[in-house]
Amino acid sequence: MRKEYLMTPGPTPVPSEVLLAQAKPMIHHRAPIYTEIILEVLDDLKYVFQTKNDIIMFASSGTGGMESAVVNLFSPGDKVLVASTGNFGERWVKISGAYGLDVVKLDYEWGEKANPQDIADALAKDQDIKGVLTTHSETSTGVTNDIKTIGKIVAGYKAVLVVDAISGLGACELKTDEWKCDVVISGSQKALMTPPGLAFTSVSDKAWAVVEKSTLPKFYFDYKTSRDALHKDQPQSPFTPAVSTIVGLGEALKLIKKETLEKVLERHAVLAKACRAGVHALGLELFGASDEMANSVTAIKAPEGIDGQAVVKTLRVKYGITIAGGQGRIKGKIFRIGHCGYYDKFDIVSVMAGLEMALKDLGYPVEMGAAVGAAAEVLYEGISVLS
Numbered sequence: 001m002r003k004e005y006l007m008t009p010g011p012t013p014v015p016s017e018v019l020l021a022q023a024k025p026m027i028h029h030r031a032p033i034y035t036e037i038i039l040e041v042l043d044d045l046k047y048v049f050q051t052k053n054d055i056i057m058f059a060s061s062g063t064g065g066m067e068s069a070v071v072n073l074f075s076p077g078d079k080v081l082v083a084s085t086g087n088f089g090e091r092w093v094k095i096s097g098a099y100g101l102d103v104v105k106l107d108y109e110w111g112e113k114a115n116p117q118d119i120a121d122a123l124a125k126d127q128d129i130k131g132v133l134t135t136h137s138e139t140s141t142g143v144t145n146d147i148k149t150i151g152k153i154v155a156g157y158k159a160v161l162v163v164d165a166i167s168g169l170g171a172c173e174l175k176t177d178e179w180k181c182d183v184v185i186s187g188s189q190k191a192l193m194t195p196p197g198l199a200f201t202s203v204s205d206k207a208w209a210v211v212e213k214s215t216l217p218k219f220y221f222d223y224k225t226s227r228d229a230l231h232k233d234q235p236q237s238p239f240t241p242a243v244s245t246i247v248g249l250g251e252a253l254k255l256i257k258k259e260t261l262e263k264v265l266e267r268h269a270v271l272a273k274a275c276r277a278g279v280h281a282l283g284l285e286l287f288g289a290s291d292e293m294a295n296s297v298t299a300i301k302a303p304e305g306i307d308g309q310a311v312v313k314t315l316r317v318k319y320g321i322t323i324a325g326g327q328g329r330i331k332g333k334i335f336r337i338g339h340c341g342y343y344d345k346f347d348i349v350s351v352m353a354g355l356e357m358a359l360k361d362l363g364y365p366v367e368m369g370a371a372v373g374a375a376a377e378v379l380y381e382g383i384s385v386l387s
């Protein structure tokens with residue numbers, strides 16, 4: 001018998017309540033029952049986004065949500081500032097480039113955080129910047145950016161702040177309205193504990209005013225089409241929505257509300273802290289500026305002489321634990337343990353035990369139980385938020 005463990009920063013395990021809800025008989029998306037469901041789901045998403053803004057949903061992966069922000073906010077040749085801290089910051093550069101935007105890039109070493117002061121300086125120097133595009137939890141490096149401070153800065157300018165919170169929302173604190181985030185994008189398959197296939201974007205009043213002026217081509221991703229359909233007498237999705245995934249998401253959001261967002265975030269903080277403690281106990285180093293904000297994913301430097309991909313492969317093939325490797329320029333140099341979403345204390349204990357075994361297989365000196373013990377200490381301390 002072999003049990004599989006999914007510990008990647010997306011897709012993530014899906015609770016049985018969500019799976020069962022998705023297996024219900026199909027309903028029609030123009031029927032009143034769908035309206036009831038979508039309105040409740042959008043309301044519950046607002047709770048997780050901590051926003052009163054409209055939320056627009058698409059049947060797409062998170063990248064579709066990012067692309068939707070670019071095509072709805074900007075016009076050809078518009079200048080945007082991308083604060084790029086890793087692979088997903090680069091995605092903003094690529095999407096903006098594909099649509100002919102003039103991209104000014106703040107390029108950070110992978111593993112570093114974006115420095116809000118650099119954004120302040122860039123905006124002060126160039127009043128033509130129409131948008132600041134950045135990443136909340138940079139999944140490729142395990143670093144979480146200081147969106148709160150960035151939001152305060154951007155709010156003083158005409159530029160809109162666009163935040164990719166695809167792996168961060170629901171795992172690391174993000175107060176959309178209070179932090180003045182104009183467009184926040186997330187997806188179903190990470191902390192929201194639902195299969196892949198849905199992208200959500202919250203759109204502020206400041207952003208809607210900008211949407212009015214945008215001339216980039218769009219059709220399926222047009223925010224106004226989605227908003228108008230939602231504001232009809234019988235609110236709807238303009239096109240056939242991913243009905244079963246939305247029904248599943250509804251259950252996931254109920255679970256989050258039952259636990260409360262506050263507790264959900266605290267749980268993620270304890271799990272991430274336990275993971276970091278376990279890693280340190282093995283004498284390993286975290287990659288980059290991971291700190292108490294980095295609660296979605298833990299990125300770990302592969303030890304000297306051991307390929308990060310070999311750690312990933314050994315864990316998967318021999319021990320049935322799927323974690324993630326490094327991406328792009330840091331492939332082989334790191335490995336990443338995801339803990340955003342449906343995870344609890346014993347998931348961390350399991351992955352630590354597996355990591356000890358896999359590293360030992362690869363010739364790294366391991367004192368068996370060191371990582372498990374260190375993680376368990378933290379989990380025990382935080383038990384009140386975990387149970």
Ligand SMILES: Cc1ncc(COP(=O)(O)O)c(C=O)c1O
Nearest residue numbers: 061062063088137139166167187
């Ligand atoms: C921070 C971040 N941005 C963007 C994406 C891309 O999302 P998707 O693969 O759903 O298109 C991911 C997925 O890993 C992510 O973690």
